[in-house]
Amino acid sequence: MSGGYTGKMLIIDLNNHATSVEETDMNDARDFIGAKGLGAKILFDRLPKGTDPLSPENLLMFTTGPLTGTSTQTSGRGTVVTKSPQTGLYLDSHFGGIFAAEMKKAGWDFIIIKGRSNTPVYIVINDDSVEFKDASEIWGKECLETHNWLQQTEGRVRTALIGPAGENLVKFSAITIDGHRHAGRGGPGAVMGSKNLKAIAINGSNKVPLHDPDGFRKVSKEVLKQIKENDFVPIRKKYGTPYWVKPVNDEGFIPTRNYQEGYFEKGDNLRAEVMQEKIVDGSGSCFNCVIMCWNKSSIKSGPHKGVSLVGPEYETFALMGSNLGVGSVEDVAYLNERCNELGMDTISLGGVLGFAIEAYEKGAINKGDLGSNDIGWGKVEELAKLITDIAHRKGKAGDVLAEGVKIASEKLGKESENYAIHAKGLEIPGYDPRGTFGMGLAYATSDRGGCHQRAWTAKAELYDPELDRFSFDKKAKLIKDIQDERAAFFSLVLCDFAPISEENCVDMWNLASGFDHTVGSYLLAGERVWNLIRLFNIREGLDPTGDKLPARFFKESFTKGPAKGIVLSEDEFQQSLKEYYSLRGWNSKGIPTTKKLKELGLLKYAKAIGLDN
Numbered sequence: 134m135s136g137g138y139t140g141k142m143l144i145i146d147l148n149n150h151a152t153s154v155e156e157t158d159m160n161d162a163r164d165f166i167g168a169k170g171l172g173a174k175i176l177f178d179r180l181p182k183g184t185d186p187l188s189p190e191n192l193l194m195f196t197t198g199p200l201t202g203t204s205t206q207t208s209g210r211g212t213v214v215t216k217s218p219q220t221g222l223y224l225d226s227h228f229g230g231i232f233a234a235e236m237k238k239a240g241w242d243f244i245i246i247k248g249r250s251n252t253p254v255y256i257v258i259n260d261d262s263v264e265f266k267d268a269s270e271i272w273g274k275e276c277l278e279t280h281n282w283l284q285q286t287e288g289r290v291r292t293a294l295i296g297p298a299g300e301n302l303v304k305f306s307a308i309t310i311d312g313h314r315h316a317g318r319g320g321p322g323a324v325m326g327s328k329n330l331k332a333i334a335i336n337g338s339n340k341v342p343l344h345d346p347d348g349f350r351k352v353s354k355e356v357l358k359q360i361k362e363n364d365f366v367p368i369r370k371k372y373g374t375p376y377w378v379k380p381v382n383d384e385g386f387i388p389t390r391n392y393q394e395g396y397f398e399k400g401d402n403l404r405a406e407v408m409q410e411k412i413v414d415g416s417g418s419c420f421n422c423v424i425m426c427w428n429k430s431s432i433k434s435g436p437h438k439g440v441s442l443v444g445p446e447y448e449t450f451a452l453m454g455s456n457l458g459v460g461s462v463e464d465v466a467y468l469n470e471r472c473n474e475l476g477m478d479t480i481s482l483g484g485v486l487g488f489a490i491e492a493y494e495k496g497a498i499n500k501g502d503l504g505s506n507d508i509g510w511g512k513v514e515e516l517a518k519l520i521t522d523i524a525h526r527k528g529k530a531g532d533v534l535a536e537g538v539k540i541a542s543e544k545l546g547k548e549s550e551n552y553a554i555h556a557k558g559l560e561i562p563g564y565d566p567r568g569t570f571g572m573g574l575a576y577a578t579s580d581r582g583g584c585h586q587r588a589w590t591a592k593a594e595l596y597d598p599e600l601d602r603f604s605f606d607k608k609a610k611l612i613k614d615i616q617d618e619r620a621a622f623f624s625l626v627l628c629d630f631a632p633i634s635e636e637n638c639v640d641m642w643n644l645a646s647g648f649d650h651t652v653g654s655y656l657l658a659g660e661r662v663w664n665l666i667r668l669f670n671i672r673e674g675l676d677p678t679g680d681k682l683p684a685r686f687f688k689e690s691f692t693k694g695p696a697k698g699i700v701l702s703e704d705e706f707q708q709s710l711k712e713y714y715s716l717r718g719w720n721s722k723g724i725p726t727t728k729k730l731k732e733l734g735l736l737k738y739a740k741a742i743g744l745d746n
C-alpha cells in the first residue's frame with residue numbers, strides 16, 4: 134500500500150458494541166477503485182443472499198475512494214453503500230460535506246456497520262478511538278438540532294445522522310451529513326435507524342498518504358485550472374442546480390402535478406433568478422471545492438419568515454414545486470426545510486406527495502385516512518402536515534405513504550399503481566422522459582432504480598444537434614458509456630458537478646495510489662462495477678423485466694408545452710432496451726453472459742446467479 138488509500142477498514146458490530154480493524158484489499162482496490170465499486174464488491178461478498186434490508190444482518194457502509202480527503206477539487210465526497218429498504222436491491226447514495234474527508238484523515242477507507250444496538254446509540258470516532266454513547270437525549274430530535282447538539286457535546290466533529298424519519302424506518306429516509314448535505318436516495322436513513330444508530334461523530338488528525346505528492350499536486354493544479362476555465366462553472370457557481378428550472382420547464386418536461394403535465398404555469402416563479410432575489414443570502418461549499426454551488430437561503434416574509442436552509446436544489450423545485458402545484462420559492466423552501474429536518478429525500482417525498490394528492494383526488498385515499506388534512510395541489514400547509522405524519526408514520530396515510538409509492542400503491546389498490554411514478558421502487562427524479570427519451574432508458578436501467586445520476590442525458594438531448602430528444606435513436610450507447618464512466622468516477626469518488634477529464638482522473642488515481650492504470654482500464658473498472666451490481670441485483674431477485682417505466686409515460690400525453698401530445702412507444706423502448714443489453718454483452722433477458730463476465734474478471738460470480746461457468 135503506497136497511498137490514496139489508508140489501507141484500513143473499521144468494522145463496527147452494534148450487537149455487542151465491538152470494533153475490529155481489517156486491511157483494505159489492494160487487489161480489489163485495483164479492480165474496483167473504491168467508494169461505489171469497492172463497496173459493491175464487499176456488499177456482494179459479505180451480505181447473505183436475501184437479507185432483509187432492515188434486519189441487523191444488513192451492512193451499512195460509509196465508503197471513501199482513493200481521492201477522498203486529498204488536495205484535489207471536490208474531494209470531500211463519500212458514499213453510503215447498503216441494501217436498499219425501498220427497492221430490495223443494491224444502493225449507493227453519495228454525499229458531500231466534510232465527513233468523508235474526515236473519515237480518511239481519521240485513517241479509515243471504509244466504516245462497515247453491522248448488527249443492531251439494544252438501545253439507541255451514537256458513535257464517536259477520534260482517529261483509532263471508537264466510543265459508543267447513549268443517544269436517548271437526541272433520539273427523536275430533528276437533523277440540524279442533532280448536529281448542533283453533537284457539536285456542543287463532542288466538540289468540533291463532522292457528523293452523519295438521522296432524523297425522526299430514519300428512526301421510524303421511513304423507506305426513503307436520508308442520512309444527513311454535517312448538518313446540510315444528504316445521502317438521500319433509497320432509504321439509507323432507515324437502515325441506520327433499524328440499527329438503533331442515531332449518529333456518527335468523527336474527527337481525524339492525519340494526512341491522506343500519497344504515492345507521489347509532487348506529481349499529484351501538479352495534476353490537481355491542472356484540474357483546478359480546467360474547472361476555472363469551464364464555461365458552465367460560473368453558471369453553476371451563481372445559481373447552483375436551480376439554473377435548470379427554466380430550461381426544463383420551457384422545454385416542457387418538468388414533472389407537474391404528479392407527472393400529468395410537463396409544463397408548470399407558475400414555473401417562472403421558481404426560476405433561479407427569482408430564488409436569488411427572494412431567498413438566497415450567500416453561497417457555500419463542500420470540502421475543497423471552488424465551485425461553491427450551495428445556496429444558503431432564508432425566507433424573508435410571510436408565514437414562514439425566518440426559516441433557513443441550504444437549498445432548494447433543482448430536484449426539489451421539480452418534485453416539491455411543480456410536481457405538487459406549489460408555485461413560490463418561499464413555499465418550496467419551507468417544504469424543503471421540513472423534509473431536511475425530519476430527514477427524508479426530497480425527490481422521493483415529492484413523488485410520494487404527488488402520488489398522495491392524485492390518489493386522494495381519485496378515491497384511493499379517503500379523507501378519513503388523512504386525519505385533519507385536506508391535501509390538494511399547492512396546499513402548502515396541508516402538505517407540511519402530511520410530511521410530518523409521514524416522518525412519524527402517524528395515521529393510516531402517514532404509515533402507508535412512508536413505504537414509498539410502489540408499496541403504498543400495492544397496499545391501497547384501487548388502480549393507484551397507475552399514478553405511482555417509480556422505477557424498481559425508487560421514485561423518479563425531475564426530468565419527464567416524454568420530453569427527453571434518453572432519461573427514460575436511463576431510469577429503467579439505473580442500478581438503484583429511478584435515478585438521474587447514473588446517466589444524465591437531459592442536457593445533451595437538449596443541446597447536442599446530433600441527438601433528437603424525442604427519439605430513442607443513439608440513446609442506448611450514450612447511456613451505457615455514461616453509466617460505465619460514472620461508475621468509475623463515483624468510485625474515486627469526486628463530485629458529479631465537477632468537469633474533470635478521464636485522463637486527469639486516471640492520473641490522480643495512479644499518482645495517489647501507485648497503480649498503473651490507463652484510461653481504458655479505468656473505464657473497464659467502471660464497467661466491471663456496473664456488471665457486478667447487476668449480478669448482485671439479479672441474485673437479490675431482480676427480474677430483468679423490471680427494467681421498465683411507469684405506464685403513464687406510454688399512455689398519457691401532456692396537454693401543453695413543447696412536448697404536448699408526445700408519448701413513449703413501448704415497441705421503440707423495448708427495441709432500445711434490447712440494443713442496450715446487446716451493447717453490454719448481456720443476453721436478451723438482460724443477464725450478463727459468461728463471456729462478458731470472463732472479460733471483466735467476474736466469472737467466479739456467475740454461479741451466484743445460476744449461470745453455468
Ligand code: SF4
Nearest residue numbers: 418419422424426628
Ligand atoms: S460542486 Fe457543489 S456539491 Fe459538488 S463538491 Fe462543490 S459545493 Fe459540493
